[in-house]
């Protein structure tokens with residue numbers, strides 16, 4: 129193959145891969161709980177043939193966002209900080225929902241109230257960063273204590 133045609137093919141491939149978004153985020157909302165804490169829930173769909181990882185979340189409206197996993201063992205609920213993020217399977221999805229994975233929000237801006245939107249950026253190992261504007265709501269958890 130000539131060097132020039134190889135370069136053209138490479139450019140075409142790069143254009144194709146950047147034009148197609150493999151990660152889609154839907155059904156996102158945030159729960160506001162007293163004392164500046166909150167939790168973010170969402171669904172991630174990965175239409176790529178390779179797995180990805182949700183590695184980090186950040187928001188200009190809060191001091192810190194952490195990826196957590198709620199675990200229930202012998203009737204005791206605890207939260208685990210997922211330091212390395214959460215895997216998103218290839219051609220699959222991941223749900224962050226009450227009683228399971230969630231993004232813990234700490235030090236939320238005190239001026240925010242129910243019905244307000246916050247801005248959250250999600251970072252992935254492979255895919256580009258996604259910015260969302262979830263609404264602050266209150267919903268009961270899906271599990272009982």
Ligand SMILES: [Cu+2]
Nearest residue numbers: 196207230232
């Ligand atoms: Cu948590």
